[in-house]
Amino acid sequence: MGLLAAILVLELGPMIALIRWRTAVARGGVPDRRAASRFARISFVQGILVVLMVLAATAMARGYGVPHRG
Numbered sequence: 214m215g216l217l218a219a220i221l222v223l224e225l226g227p228m229i230a231l232i233r234w235r236t237a238v239a240r241g242g243v244p245d246r247r248a249a250s251r252f253a254r255i256s257f258v259q260g261i262l263v264v265l266m267v268l269a270a271t272a273m274a275r276g277y278g279v280p281h282r283g
Contacts, residue, residue, distance in 0.1 A: 216262050216263075216265055216266040216269065217266060219262055220259050220262050220263065220266075223255050223258060223259055223262075224255075224259065226252075226255070227252045227255055227256070230248055230252065
């Protein structure tokens, strides 16, 4: 759950910027693309977090982290 929260928090900045870009284009302006490389890095980090989330879900499905009775 923590990995999902991290992905969502990382997405806030790019999402707000993309909404602003859309608004600027709709008004006939040109969007400010200076932050585009930062958004690409954020996207890369989010991809890594998604892979880690899948690995954690697989481990939990196999019982990793659950105390064994016995």
